[in-house]
Every structure is written in structure tokens, then in C-alpha cells.
Amino acid sequence: MNAHASGSPRTAAMLDVAGLRKVYSGSGRTIEAIRDVTFTVGAGELVCIVGPSGAGKTTLLKCIAGLLPPSGGRVVLEGQAVAGPPPAMAVVFQEYGRSLFPWMTVRQNVELPLKQKRLPAARRVQLVGDALRAVDLADAHGAYPWQLSGGMQQRVAIARAVAYEPHVLLMDEPFAAVDAQTRADLEDLIRRLWHRLKVTVLFVTHDIEEAVYLGERVLILSHAPTVIMEDVVIDLPDERSQLETRSLPRFSELRKHVYAKIQLAKQGWRPPGESKT
Amino acid sequence: MKGGQTLRQAGLALGLPAALLATWWIASSGSANFYFPPLQTIAQTFVEVWVSPRLLDDVVPSLARLAAGYFGAVVLGLLIGIPIGLSRALRNTLEPVLEFLRAIPPPALVPILILFAGIGDTMKTLVIVSGCIWPVLLNTVEGVRGRDEVLEDVTRCYRIRGFARLWHFVIPSASPQMFTGLRQALSIGIILMVISEMFAASNGLGFAIIQFERSFAVAEMWTGIIMLGLIGIGLAQVFRLVERRMLAWYHGLRQSQRAGG
Numbered sequence: 288m289n290a291h292a293s294g295s296p297r298t299a300a301m302l303d304v305a306g307l308r309k310v311y312s313g314s315g316r317t318i319e320a321i322r323d324v325t326f327t328v329g330a331g332e333l334v335c336i337v338g339p340s341g342a343g344k345t346t347l348l349k350c351i352a353g354l355l356p357p358s359g360g361r362v363v364l365e366g367q368a369v370a371g372p373p374p375a376m377a378v379v380f381q382e383y384g385r386s387l388f389p390w391m392t393v394r395q396n397v398e399l400p401l402k403q404k405r406l407p408a409a410r411r412v413q414l415v416g417d418a419l420r421a422v423d424l425a426d427a428h429g430a431y432p433w434q435l436s437g438g439m440q441q442r443v444a445i446a447r448a449v450a451y452e453p454h455v456l457l458m459d460e461p462f463a464a465v466d467a468q469t470r471a472d473l474e475d476l477i478r479r480l481w482h483r484l485k486v487t488v489l490f491v492t493h494d495i496e497e498a499v500y501l502g503e504r505v506l507i508l509s510h511a512p513t514v515i516m517e518d519v520v521i522d523l524p525d526e527r528s529q530l531e532t533r534s535l536p537r538f539s540e541l542r543k544h545v546y547a548k549i550q551l552a553k554q555g556w557r558p559p560g561e562s563k564t
Numbered sequence: 565m566k567g568g569q570t571l572r573q574a575g576l577a578l579g580l581p582a583a584l585l586a587t588w589w590i591a592s593s594g595s596a597n598f599y600f601p602p603l604q605t606i607a608q609t610f611v612e613v614w615v616s617p618r619l620l621d622d623v624v625p626s627l628a629r630l631a632a633g634y635f636g637a638v639v640l641g642l643l644i645g646i647p648i649g650l651s652r653a654l655r656n657t658l659e660p661v662l663e664f665l666r667a668i669p670p671p672a673l674v675p676i677l678i679l680f681a682g683i684g685d686t687m688k689t690l691v692i693v694s695g696c697i698w699p700v701l702l703n704t705v706e707g708v709r710g711r712d713e714v715l716e717d718v719t720r721c722y723r724i725r726g727f728a729r730l731w732h733f734v735i736p737s738a739s740p741q742m743f744t745g746l747r748q749a750l751s752i753g754i755i756l757m758v759i760s761e762m763f764a765a766s767n768g769l770g771f772a773i774i775q776f777e778r779s780f781a782v783a784e785m786w787t788g789i790i791m792l793g794l795i796g797i798g799l800a801q802v803f804r805l806v807e808r809r810m811l812a813w814y815h816g817l818r819q820s821q822r823a824g825g
Contacts, residue, residue: 352721354717354720371720372720376721382714385714386715388718389813390739391732399728400723403725404723433817434820
């Protein structure tokens with residue numbers, strides 16, 4: 288598998304984003320959120336996107352998810368241009384408190400998308416059970432989301448995404464609103480699920496350490512109007528643990544490197560030769 | 565602990581009505597005023613008047629009209645309100661018209677409705693519909709319009725569409741506001757039920773009260789008014805039970821938000 292090579296051939300691409308541009312226009316003003324974003328994610332890769340606040344991370348993710356029409360460029364998933372939310376994609380949103388249906392139990396929340404897929408009942412029961420077990424919520428089937436802690440709610444949202452059996456899993460700062468301890472657990476959960484399911488993961492975060500710890504590659508975004516500053520290959524051992532990985536010298540190096548870039552981004556770094564446009 | 569609390573709440577809830585009744589009872593006990601007979605007389609008359617075939621002849625037709633008008637208004641209000649809440653274009657087009665129609669007091673429609681629908685049950689039901697529909701419709705529009713954007717993205721991302729989207733997302737997320745409308749509509753419905761029966765009717769509670777008044781059966785008239793109050797309380801209790809059940813998730817959610825924040 289040559290997933291680590293950022294310039295991997297197009298044929299191996301699971302997700303191909305080319306020249307993506309997003310301009311918001313309304314009430315006489317136009318705001319250029321994303322100028323030109325191009326990258327490729329190979330099948331089975333775990334890629335993190337990190338950027339300073341105001342880097343248009345959520346806008347970028349929504350364009351990729353087909354939730355927002357881009358103003359230019361294209362998003363191609365498994366050879367198919369994305370024009371709306373594609374069936375092979377699942378999204379985990381940042382606001383866990385608002386992304387689960389409060390009138391449904393945990394089981395119903397996870398099962399609803401599977402019903403829409405018209406899966407037979409036996410298969411649904413199996414997928415829901417497996418997914419909730421995978422996120423350690425096997426005994427929460429009958430609970431309502433608001434009866435659970437924030438971290439547990441986000442695990443339900445992850446279980447819903449996993450049960451959907453997507454080829455690509457998009458995550459939009461999923462752990463931004465949970466406490467540090469829970470966040471570490473959830474990060475390890477994502478690594479575990481990724482190993483087990485061989486799903487392609489695109490993980491958006493503002494947390495540099497999180498990006499380096501989780502990713503096989505880290506894409507660093509500039510400040511808006513967004514371009515990609517750098518595509519960093521994370522050459523850390525595949526087996527990661529909160530304690531050991533984070534104390535590796537290489538981890539610090541990578542963290543420093545990404546940190547320096549983010550600082551540049553905050554100071555308004557622009558790609559060379561851009562001033563012409 | 566919990567039992568004691570419930571008892572205290574019940575005591576508080578019933579205390580004032582009991583005190584008011586006692587005051588009425590004592591103040592009116594020796595009353596010789598023709599228009600304000602002693603409450604004791606009214607209570608005795610109540611049993612005579614309402615524990616009788618009159619219960620079937622007047623109360624049941626009233627409740628049947630109320631039910632027909634109320635549920636008709638609910639169905640119409642939801643059927644019209646949901647599409648308006650979903651579409652900004654529809655809202656912009658219809659809002660001025662709706663504001664105008666809502667501003668018309670339903671009793672003013674009675675003469676017109678008599679022209680079209682005669683003086684029978686259809687007219688009375690239509691009067692109730694014409695008043696009850698507004699709170700249901702307008703609250704449904706607001707509720708549907710105010711649905712959460714994140715959940716909207718979730719339904720799109722997981723391709724929950726068409727009827728499933730309505731049933732599992734749009735209607736439940738609007739339901740707390742819908743229930744606000746349903747509650748307002750219920751009290752409006754009771755008022756209109758009585759008013760509609762005061763025009764050209766041959767039975768019903770409103771008719772009975774007017775009849776008693778015109779035949780100077782003052783104690784009987786008072787019993788009719790008390791009957792209306794009791795029906796109002798009863799229906800409100802039934803409504804609360806249904807709401808508690810249907811919106812159990814909402815009350816739970818609110819409680820957890822209060823505890824957390």
C-alpha cells in the first residue's frame with residue numbers, strides 16, 4: 288500500500304479534491320472562505336486537516352461532504368463527482384449535543400440511517416449491536432442521548448457513522464467540546480476503529496497534537512482564504528499510545544513543525560506568487 | 565420524600581380553589597339576590613340539571629362539535645403549516661394573507677358561515693375550526709422553521725429523505741412548539757363551542773345556558789357555567805397527560821440541559 292505517499296497515483300485515490308473554492312456571497316458582500324484546496328486521500332488512509340481558527344475548516348468539510356456546493360473546483364469520491372451527500376460517506380459533527388435525535392433512543396439513532404438504506408431487520412440489528420459494542424456502549428441501547436455524558440453522546444454519533452459502513456468517514460472537530468481525558472480515550476477509539484474497519488478517515492481539528500497523534504498525514508491549512516500550506520507525512524510507528532507516542536522525540540519534532548506552520552498561518556502567510564491574483 | 569412533595573404540591577394546587585369555593589359558599593349562604601343564589605342552591609340544582617338526560621342531550625353534542633372542530637383544525641393546521649414552515653418562498657408569499665385572516669375574530673364569521681353552511685352542526689364546527697386553526701398553523705410554521713441546522717445536515721448526510729425526513733425529523737423537532745399551539749387552540753375551541761351554540765341552536769351547553777338565562781332560571785344558568793368550567797379543567801388535564809407522554813423526550817432534554825448548564 289502506498290497510502291503514505293502524498294503524490295500517490297490518482298488511481299489509488301479514494302477522495303480527490305481539486306482546486307476547491309468557496310465564496311460566500313450575500314447582502315452585497317462576498318467573502319472568499321476557500322481559495323484553492325487540492326489534495327488526495329488514498330483508500331484506507333487516516334488524514335488530519337489542521338488549521339487555525341478561521342481557516343474555513345468546517346466550510347471545507349461541508350463542501351467535501353456534499354452539504355455545501357463549492358464555488359469552483361471539484362470533489363471526487365471513488366471516481367464519482369460529489370454533487371450531494373454521497374452514500375459511501377458518513378460525517379461525525381462537532382456539536383454532539385445537536386447531532387443526535389433527542390426523541391430517539393440510542394438504538395433508534397444508530398438504526399435510522401440503516402433503515403433508509405433498506406437493510407433487512409436482522410442485518411440492522413447486527414450492525415447496530417456491533418457498532419455500539421465497538422464504541423463500548425453495548426448497554427446503552429435503550430437510553431436517550433440526553434441521558435448520556437458528552438463523550439458518550441459523541442460515541443453514539445461515531446457508532447451511527449460506523450454502522451452506516453461508509454468508505455469515507457469525515458469528522459469535523461468531533462472532540463472539541465469534550466474534556467481532555469475523554470478526548471484521549473476517543474482519539475484511541477478512532478485509531479482502533481480505523482485499524483479494524485480499514486475505513487478512510489478525514490479528521491478535521493484545530494488541535495495540533497491531536498492531528499499529529501492521530502494522522503498518517505497532516506494537511507496544514509492557511510488562514511482564510513484557505514489554501515493548503517503543507518502536506519506533512521507523520522512517520523510515527525503505527526501502534527500509538529497516548530503515553531509513549533506523545534513522548535517520542537519524533538512526535539515533538541512533528542508537533543513543533545506543525546505548530547510553527549500554524550503560527551505562520553495566523554500571521555497571514557500566503558503562498559508564494561499569490562499576490563498576482 | 566417524593567410522596568410528601570407530591571402531596572404538598574397537590575395541597576397547593578387545590579388550596580386556592582377550595583378557599584374560593586368556601587368564600588363563595590359562606591358569602592352567598594343567606595343571599596336573597598335573585599341573580600346570585602346561594603351556592604348551596606346551585607349545587608343542589610347542579611345535580612338535578614346535569615345528572616339527567618340533559619347530559620346526553622346537551623353536553624355530548626357540544627363535546628362532539630368541539631372534537632370535530634378541534635381535530636379538523638389540527639389536521640388542517642398541520643397539513644398547511646408544515647409545508648409553509650419548510651419553504652421560505654411559501655412563507656414570504658403567504659404570511660401577509662395569514663396575518664390578515666388571523667386578525668378576523670371567528671364570531672364575526674358566524675353570519676357568513678350561516679349563509680354558506682346553514683345553522684346546523686356544520687356551521688358550529690366551522691366556527692370552531694376557523695378559530696382553532698391559527699394557533700396550530702402559526703406554531704407549526706414556527707416550529708418547523710426553527711429546526712436545528714446540525715440535525716438537518718445529519719438527515720442530509722445519512723440520506724434521510726421524503727416521508728422519513730418528515731416523520732423522524734421535521735415533525736418531532738417541531739412538536740414542542742406544535743403542542744403550544746394545540747394548547748392555545750383547545751381553550752379557543754371551548755370558547756367558540758359556547759359562542760357558536762348561542763346562535764341558532766337547539767341543543768348544546770351554550771344553548772342551555774342561554775335558555776336558562778332567558779327563562780330566568782338563574783340557578784340553572786349558574787350550573788351551566790360551572791359545567792363549562794369543569795369541562796375546561798377536564799380537557800386541560802387530558803391534554804396535559806397526552807403532552808407529557810408525547811413530549812417526554814423534550815422534558816427530559818430540558819431537564820438535563822438545566823442540570824448541565
